[in-house]
Amino acid sequence: MELTRRDAMGALAAAGVAVGAGVVADRFAGTEETVEFDEHALATTVAVGRAVYPSEVENVESFVRTYALSRSEGDEDYRTGMADAVAALDEYTQEWYDSDYVDLGSEAAETALYEMGVDVEEPDPEGVEAERVRFYLVNELLYALYTTETGGRLVGLENPQGFPGGTDSYQRAPGTNR
Amino acid sequence: MTANQSDGGVGDGRDRSASDRVDVCVVGAGPAGGLVADRLASAGQDVVVLEAGPRFDRADRIERVERDVRPSYHPHEVWDMGGERDAYTSSGDRGYPLNAARVKGVGGTTLHWQGMVFRLHEGDFDEHARAAGVDPWPIAYDDLRPYYASAEDEFGVAGTAGDNPFAPPREEPYPMPGFPPSYSDSLFAEACDALDVTMHTVPNARNSERRDGRSACQGWGTCKPVCPSGAKYDATVHVGRAEAEGARVVDHAPVQRLEHDRAGDAVTAAVYATPDGEEHRQEAREFVLAAGGVEIPRLLLLSATETYPRGLANSSNLVGKYFHDHLFAGMGGRFDEPTRQNHVGFLTSESHQFYDDVTDERGPFKLEFLNYAGPSPVELALGADSFGDDLLDELRGAYGNAIAMGGLAAQAPRKENYVSLDSSTTDDHGNPVPDVHWSLDDRTRATLRAANDRQREILAELGVDIQWTVGPENTGPAFHHMGTTKMSADPENGVVDPQLRTHDLSNLSIASSSTFTYGGALNPTLTIAALALKCADHVHERL
Ligand SMILES: Cc1cc2nc3c(=O)[nH]c(=O)nc-3n(C[C@H](O)[C@H](O)[C@H](O)COP(=O)(O)OP(=O)(O)OC[C@H]3O[C@@H](n4cnc5c(N)ncnc54)[C@H](O)[C@@H]3O)c2cc1C
Ligand code: SF4
16 A cells, blocks of 8 residues: 555654645655655654555655654754664664664564564653654554554554544445545 | 733733723623623623633634544643532532533533423423422413514524424414434334334524524534634624623622622622632622523622622522532444444434333433444544554444434433532632532432433434443433522522522622523523523513
């Protein structure tokens, strides 16, 4: 299933980020004039996205880049939190894999999250490393995905919580949810 | 701000010092206070509203949705409840989670509410109350009927008139077309047909179309506790209208106590505190308490004087007594086909068929057909301990087939259930906190069992694999705080008279579910609104 520009737009709206459709379009297409940004943090976030999103989701890079970039632009706390979570992740994978997270293969990228305890820790912006990774990276991206129409459709719910999908879908029978 | 003005330490530069004596001082900016203030300001009266909590920024609503959905936040954080300001005690057999049951701020608890609105049945005013062993209301359905119609217009209720054969009589259609039933309702319909159970739609204080500058419902599905679109009614609507009509609304201004004249005949001032610890006296000709069914009795008890040693307006000794709520009854499980839950956060069908079959053993109950049974995928994902494809498999396994019914059962009002002061604990201003003393009696348990019996019948007919039940043992309150300053024509038997004025003080009125003599089993806020409009009429007549 393909994540679209509209999904990115919606995910940002659901996170309360006001950003113009034109900017989102450019970001999604990767044609935006370079903005000053921590490329390593962004690439790591994309790698986390690949690890936590289901394999049938396409356009993860465009979606996560657009989302994370726009989300962190106006939000100092989020930007710092995200960079700090990326550092925590790298520290862990350096110790156990001799590598930055972003350079792990896809299998190791998922395994590393389990090994670090990100699966079982509570998401907490002020918690220990794994809790911060869960909050700023994993849950941020899961929230972004599963509040979009495409993310909802993966599960069979085209109008998920947090997505303003109108008042028709709840009336429709299964199989008519196009 | 001029020299003798002050923002009370909030830091926003808004003046929070008291106004010169006004016509009306309203305490609380929820729906009751908002409606009273709007009505009286529109009639040309000079109105000040004192509100304990803040003004919430409309732009923060999306962030509040996130606080609701993401597991990193405590549910109370959605509307900033909790802490010393909101400390309370819960001393009865049943714990009462008070801070899940209210919001403090401009808009009051309607910021969080679900928004289903019903008129009480005719029997609730009379036979149902008697059957529960309490006095009937001193007013009848017909006395409230025109006010109910105005309240529906004020809230903007979407409903389908005439499709609920059990509802009390009405002439007018609803202000907006109702929301059509859900797909999930259609599954229930077959089973209900077979059992001769009649389903009908649900009136919602929620825009089914654009109205009065507010958007139509956009299907965010997070109605309770936050509607980002503003389609769900909340009392910021009426507080805003009141302000546009010239009322002054002071936020961060919890009223600490009321003061009265020497003879004890009239209230002279509401004393409120601001965050800097300063106290201010707001004088007025008339006072209306609209601070909800727990804080109103608390404020009266906190206002004890030599003349009223048991608390203001408490000659009857009934302030705080007869606290009652509605109890949740529910049942659910899995169906062997998709049920399409969690698209929207509100209900579209109920059955009030058994409501009036009140007996010696049990009171009214209503049945609800839920549209949000089972977990929402995003919430599951955020709490899951798997990632990627495993996570998706888990979500697909958990979402899709859940189905459930809810319902509300009446609680018999009992003197032994009460709101009092707990002097061993104090709030951020040093006042004793409210103690909610709450328990369930046999009649209420029997009512819950009766609701469960019907739910079981319907779900079994449908072929649902029933996996959970909420009944007499594990029920919880619906957060409707009723009875604590009950209405009676007899000063010995109630705190307010049928005009919502306290028997003891000639210029003190109460607009709240606290005045309910008996609350039936229907969500109370339309009745609160109807009473608030009635109260405003009487205050207006006196001024
Ligand atoms: C989760 C939930 C769902 C609900 N769903 C429904 C529903 O579907 N249908 C329905 O009919 N009802 C529902 N309710 C109940 C409904 O919200 C209340 O009945 C309604 O808000 C009560 O209105 P009110 O104006 O009396 O009090 P509130 O809305 O509670 O407002 C009282 C205001 O007074 C202020 N205040 C308190 N003390 C003081 C003081 N000392 N000084 C100054 N200000 C003070 C408070 O801060 C608050 O803002 C629900 C409630 C909850 C919690
Ligand atoms: S579904 Fe609920 S939260 Fe969403 S727009 Fe409608 S009323 Fe508001």
